[in-house]
Amino acid sequence: MRILFISLTVFWVWFGSGMSALAKERITTFDVEIQVEKNGDILVTETIDVIAEGIHIRRGIYRDLPRFFSLDGEKIPYRYTVVSVQRDGKKETFKRQKLGNAYRIRIGDADTYLSSGPHRYRINYKVKNQIRYFKDYDELYWNATGSYWTFPIDKAVVRVRLPEGATYAGQSAYTGILGSRSQNYVFRETNGELIFETSRALGVNEGITISLSLPKGGIDPPSAADLRALWWAKNAATFFFVTTLLGVFAFYYSKWSRYGRDPQMGPLFARYEPPKNYSPAAVSFIHYKSIRGHKALTATLIALATKGWIDID
Known part of the structure; x- marks a missing residue:
């Protein structure tokens, strides 16, 4: 009984420590800076502070970006350009992958394991023609953090800078799983930045999507x-x-x-004598389009004998 008690105690200590490590592995701060360009492109800098415990974060992290957006019922691919990726202030290895509806930036070296504890990732990328153009207004609509993280996010902050001369007419944001209409965020404007900040921690597969309504004229219409x-x-x-x-x-x-077309027929004209170089059997077949009885064979044998090719006894 005592051995069973000790075994159960050891198991629960081990299990509890594993759950504790899993609970600690998280994104502590997800900071997104979005610079809207005059031509409608956006330049994005993401600073992601994580705590790694070797559970999900072992060699690095994945950043899954949306691969398509919907326009007039069509799925249109985003056009990304990854400018740079850093970890803890140094250049980091990364690969790009297309996985279903996700454009994945796979960050980290397959042969290098991360040390446990905090790490900071910084990702710079560009998105072409991100502004949505409507009849009466334009819109910046962007899933700033993504909605596919396998660990929680303590706090997310999105900072937007508009081009010179551009203003905004309205703002909103949505927090939670993809498609959620919850609005757990606060908004403020500071030193020319439009700032969205979550008011609660985000769970697994939760994120924040922002929307800014922009009066016409602040952003150039799409070029030819x-x-x-x-x-x-x-x-x-x-x-x-x-x-x-x-x-x-x-x-x-x-x-x-x-090769398959029938050859062109020559001119048709009447013949008043039998065709030359045709045997009686051939003439009979042409006339009747079949062999009828033994007359054609008999005539052919006589014709061959007449020409001296065979002897008939």
Whole structure:
């Protein structure tokens, strides 16, 4: 009985320490700086402070960004450019991956394990044409933290700077799981920055999405090149499908025209004598379109004998 009690005690101490480590592994601060450019691009700097315990954070972290946005019922891919990635103030190895609806920045070296404790990641990237253009206003709408983290976020802060001369007409933000309409945040404007800050900790798979309404004129409308790129993003799949279909049709049509088409018939005119170099059997077949009885064979044998090719006894 005593051995059983000691075993259970050791198990619960070990289990409790594991749960404690899991509870400690978290993002303590998720700070996002968004610089809105005059042309509608955004420059994003994310500073992510984490506590690693070797549970989920072993070699590094994943930053999953949305890969598509919806426009007129179409899924349009975001265009990202990753500028730099750092860990604890030094350049860090990273890879880019496309995983379903996520654009993943995989940060860390596969051969290097992180030490337990706090680490700071800084990610700089650019997103093309992030502003949404509507009839009466424009909008910055951005899932600032992402909604796919496997550990909690103690605090998230989003700081937005607009280009010179641009103002905002309204703001809102949503916290929680993807699609949530909860609004656990506070908003303030300080030194030209529009700041959104969560008012409660975010749990696993929770994040914050911000929205700023911008009066027309503050952000340039999309250029002709941007509109072409958007058209290609929306119609590229259909264009290549139709082009491929036409190419296959043209290929088979050319082969049919060259090898499968019936040869052109010559002029038709009446003949008043039997065709030359045709045996009686061949003439009979042409006339009747079949072999009828033994007359054609008999006539052919007589014709061969007449030419001296066979002897008939």
